[in-house]
Amino acid sequence: MSLAPFEGRTQLLDPGDLPPEAAQGIEGRSPLRLALARLRTDRIAIVAGGLIVLMALLAVLAPIISSVTGHNPYNNNLLTGTTSFGQPLSPGQGGYLLGTDNVGRDILVRIAYGAQISLMVGILATLIATVVGTVIGLVAGYYGGWIDAVLARLMDTVLSFPYVLLAIVLASVFGASLPLTIGVIAFFSWAAIGRIVRGQTLSHREKEYVEAAHAAGAGDLRIMFVDILPNLVAPIIVLGTLLVPTAIVFEATLDFLGVGVGPPTPTWGNMLSDAQNSGFVNWWFWIFPSIALLLTTLGFNLLGDSVRDALDPRTERIFATRRKGAKSGGGAPAGAGAVPAAGEAGS
């Protein structure tokens, strides 16, 4: 069959007549790029992103902070890190910006190293959980039948586990370690994503475009990952972003209970555990790790909410008015416009 131009009633375009730049084509903005553009106009998202960048910087710069101050995060330092009576230094004393702990270790350096663990656990566990949850949710929703029945029950079972108890049991059986902590968190997180993905897949597989893919001869894998998955990207990104703070808090909880990454590794949970062991007498023991934990989880939660709003085309109006407000130079309308985005937080 040749596609020579023919004399029909239909107005046809001959590709040969096109200007050379047509070869590049006119690119439509992808939904994700639109969402990014919306995120850039969202002040809360910028603040949240700033908090996350701050924590990431802290984590990346931890060795530099350590070498600049000359304070090691692991070793006892009873000579210079404590008073002559063996008491910890309070913030500001002896060149310790945030004070020292019971054995004279610099709290600032330990928080910086703790940020490494927290972010790594939060992001790695979320990545594993997201990939596993997405694949299992897609398979369950797409195939249906007994496969779905088994996988859906599995997800319900995982979601109904008393996870702290199981984590304690696992830690005592296998010994507390970083990979185990990540594994435990991922194991309890994937089902939340899997359930959402399954539900979305169930609705998408009945759409005509899936029928069209079948009619074109596409295989199951292609339909699942090329046709359906791009339509699930928005909920997956939102859930993934909101899963990170949950994983970070989960990790801190495990550390606090002594079944996570054990001492002497500096983690925020271990530091809080130390503070509790010393009876919360020295306020700087617990307040700084708490603030670090709070800012990190707050950053990810706020970012998750903003991402959800940005990916939802119905919020276009809110952002449009905010942009207009920002252009007219009024700070107040911009702030007022930001309220509905934050007001819908918390699911």
Add this chain to the structure above:
Amino acid sequence: MSEAAPAPAAGTLLSVDRVVKRFPIRRGVFFKRQIGSVHAVEGVSLEVRRGETLGLVGETGCGKSTLARCITRLYPLTSGSVLFDGVDISRLSRRSLRPYRRRIQMIFQDPYGSLNPRRRVGSIIGDPLAIHKVASGAERKRRVQELMAVVGLNPEHYNRFPSEFSGGQRQRIGVARALALHPDLIVCDEPVSALDVSVQAQIINLLEDLQAQFGLTYIFIAHDLAVVEHVSDRVAVMYLGKLMEKAEVKDLYGSPRHPYTVALLSASMVPDPERARASHRVVLSGDVPSPINPPSGCPFHTRCPRAQAICWVEEPPLEVKSGDPPDHLTACHFPVAPGEQLQRAPAQEVAG
């Protein structure tokens, strides 16, 4: 495809033989028991000749779309067979069906639902080429742009998303996708029902031009009788999963024999008030019976103004009635004579 078995009748591209499609209805939480079934298609036989357009009409829920999806093997058949170019494709495995997928394509009703909203138009149209490994890379892009030009879209727009197009343009994308593999048969499942009238005309003209250019064969499903009359060579009328009447378009519209066809035709709008006033409108009483529990005998007997005792008991065969050309088939015990007027339905049969 010269190695294919010889066609049963010269010029027959597709032959549908006593196709039955029933959807099971299941109940129960743990153990799903089948408590009944929806009789969507009940033993439909028809054949489509190479290069023709077969119109398929009937009201909503009569099984037109189900039949279309049985022909394209989107649904497995309950029984019956679909012979495409002499080969029964209704029982083929997924792998052996693949070459036939290339030759039978489909255009869908909903120009919004049938295009993946998250994929660019170029990859939607290029998908069949990618799946069947016909072309890749720059060659695929060139073919996609050619197809876009053929269906009257701007080839520069291949990087856009479906949401950036109007309904008519989206349907053109659907046509381009169906055309990508150079199919022999395109099943058009209400391709213009979701479009407004002026755009309908553009799409129909496009389909006709493409048929002339590429020698396509169409099965054209619609509930708009005027559209079907315009595009079809032959027309089949369906009611409750069965064929009521099948004829050349001129015969069917000129001298319908089945009371259902007569009622259907009289219900379509006539754009001329003089003629509309003069025409006799047949109003059927009651609703379409449930396809879960279809009536015995002739499925139309519950609403037919001419129904008699035999219609309750015996299903009329689809056959040539006296005085009709050989390819005008009617399934009725008491066909309407040419020129005869159908009486208004008796009032006692109102469903309730």
